[in-house]
Amino acid sequence: MTPSLKIGCFELYWLNGGKFALDGGAMFGVVPKVLWSKKYPCSEDNFVPLTASPILVKSQDAIVLIETGLGNKLTEKQQKIFNVTEQWQVPEDLKKLGLYREDIDFVILTHCDFDHAGGILMKEEDNLTLTFPKAKHIIQKREWEDVKAPNRRSAHTFWPINFEGLQESGQLELVDGEAELCPGIRVIHTGGHNNGHQIVWIEDAGEAALHLADLLPTHAHFNPLWVMAYDNFPLEVISLKEQLEKEGIEKNAWFTFYHDPFMKACRFNEKGEIVQKI
Numbered sequence: 001m002t003p004s005l006k007i008g009c010f011e012l013y014w015l016n017g018g019k020f021a022l023d024g025g026a027m028f029g030v031v032p033k034v035l036w037s038k039k040y041p042c043s044e045d046n047f048v049p050l051t052a053s054p055i056l057v058k059s060q061d062a063i064v065l066i067e068t069g070l071g072n073k074l075t076e077k078q079q080k081i082f083n084v085t086e087q088w089q090v091p092e093d094l095k096k097l098g099l100y101r102e103d104i105d106f107v108i109l110t111h112c113d114f115d116h117a118g119g120i121l122m123k124e125e126d127n128l129t130l131t132f133p134k135a136k137h138i139i140q141k142r143e144w145e146d147v148k149a150p151n152r153r154s155a156h157t158f159w160p161i162n163f164e165g166l167q168e169s170g171q172l173e174l175v176d177g178e179a180e181l182c183p184g185i186r187v188i189h190t191g192g193h194n195n196g197h198q199i200v201w202i203e204d205a206g207e208a209a210l211h212l213a214d215l216l217p218t219h220a221h222f223n224p225l226w227v228m229a230y231d232n233f234p235l236e237v238i239s240l241k242e243q244l245e246k247e248g249i250e251k252n253a254w255f256t257f258y259h260d261p262f263m264k265a266c267r268f269n270e271k272g273e274i275v276q277k278i
């Protein structure tokens, strides 16, 4: 596997954490379908295709995985509800890169929704084990507080089975606000999508990548007003996108996507037009 993207000393690879589909209205919120469907396709019954693609970031200093994919614990019923069309194959994809699960130093969870946190633990035979047993799992403190005490809405996406034993394993590392995991890789708390949401900056030698996670789930969500119905604080998401997209464009950063089956990453100009993509 050749790197999909090079940012200074970092090599970025997108792994297959599963493919699924969600209702177009949920993904594009109040945006009328006549508008969003020009930028993003949907099936006859209004489902839009999505990936859950963890991004492996490799350098001499550390091997970092951003998000964990859908995992291999979804029941048949859940697979049907979320229209899973391709299964999680992160361990297999790591092997193609000559890596083992034990090689991952950090797992960054931008937040703990099931489609990001599903691969923290995996089913092996009949046991649940940490998929990345040596990795520090980086989660914002306030996200973890919400995981421990979900509200009526988040209880449907913070599934206890995704976190069983994580804290007790000693591999959970809570951060509060901003933190540098290793030279060039920073997480920053944003909120917006949910209270504890964080983003990732990858920077080296004047090059940059910005992982806005669910603030910018696909290339079609660039317009700050195009926010998801899943966002808990839409007005916050709008102003965060205005500010962070501007910052990314000023640095000529690659915007990386977790949910976009059509684009792994792209660069935008000031008008929001895509000028480069992979």
Ligand SMILES: [Zn+2]
Binding pocket: 113, 115, 116, 214, 259
């Ligand atoms: Zn998501």
